[in-house]
Amino acid sequence: MIKELSFLEKVNQYPKTTYIYHTKIEERLAMHSHNKHQLTYVEGGVAYLKTNDNSYFLPARHYVWIPAGMEHFIELKTPISIIRNIYIPTHILNSNEFYSKMGIYPASNLIMEMILFTENWSENIFKKEKSKYQYIKTLGTIIAEISKNPLPVVLPTTTNERLSPILKHIHLHLDQPLLLKEVAQLFGFSSRSLSRLFRDTLDISFLQYVKLTRIIRSMEKLLQTEMSISEIAYVSGYNSPATFSNTFYNLVKLRPVDFRKINREISE
Incomplete structure (x- = not known):
């Protein structure tokens, strides 16, 4: 009996082929x-x-x-329509530095059409x-x-046993005030020791982590719901829609309304 190859075995079976x-x-x-x-x-989906x-x-x-050799996995938060994967052998591309770095980029019409063109190709391209x-x-x-411009919103992760429950608490209470002193006391830390733990473990501050988490939550809401910008601001933990919009722009280089419009218009 011939053993059926796993998905990853199929991807790697022929090192010189592109796998679609x-x-x-x-x-x-x-x-x-x-x-x-x-x-x-x-x-x-998200x-x-x-x-x-x-x-x-x-x-x-x-x-x-995702460059070759980089450990990763993709986690789907909601049901999706389709996942399109193209696995390209390293030797057929030139030495451009782009290929060695992970990045998330806007998909222009040209790139989208080129990806879609491969839809009916099956598995290995010799x-x-x-x-x-x-x-x-x-x-x-x-x-x-x-x-040229990868999406700048990156959220550090950790398996640190002291920090993991605190990160979970932040994710569960984004719509509420999250102050360093209060969160530290809740988990038995001083403000200084918790601040140091964030810096040493994640290389960002407590406030930066909260800000990034709130912006990512807002991006989910912008793309997956019909909530107004004001409603999204409040459920993401902002008391002022203007503050939310300015913070979003500083990170994403788009206003929330433009981020929603661009992504939805081109995806339809």
């Missing part, structure tokens, strides 16, 4: 890596890219580039399939040329 995989079924993978670069676009150190929000109309092989090389070249 468009699916409506979520592959529930643990933390893993593979010997090919990964280009992934998630249609519909997704996160998890690495050993960080959690990256993957909003609508954005794709993620070099002898000259037109398809060249197409993938061209896709990789174009992505490196036009993808």
Whole structure:
């Protein structure tokens, strides 16, 4: 009896092929890596890219580039329409520094059309399939040329036993005031020791972590609900819609209303 290969075994089976995989079924993978670069676009739903150190929000109309060898997994927070994956062998791309760094980038119309064009291609693309092989090389070249500004919202993660319950508390109470002194007291820390724990473990401050978590929560609401900007501001922990809008702009370089409009318009 021939053993059926697992999904990851299929990706790595032929080191010199591009592996194409468009699916409506979520592959529930643990933390893993593979010997090919990964280009992934998630249609519909809310997704996160998890690495050993960080959690990256993957909003609508954005794709993620994962360099070969990087440990990761994609966590889906809501039902999705389809996941589009292209696994590209490292040797067919040039030495552009872009390929060695993980990043989440806006998907232009050109990139979206090029990804969609591969929808009916099945699994491995060998070099002898000259037109398809060249197409993938061209896709990789174009992505490196036009993808200049990765999404800057990155949330550090940790398995630190002292800090993990505090991070969970923050996520569960974003719509409430989250003050360093009060959270520290709740978990038996001084303000100074908790502040140091955040710095030493996550390399950001308590306030920065709360701000990033609130912005990511607001991005989810902007893309997944019909709530008004004011309502989203309040459930994300902001007392003022103007403060929320300014904070969002400083991080994302778009106003919340524009972020919602752009992502929804292009995704429809």
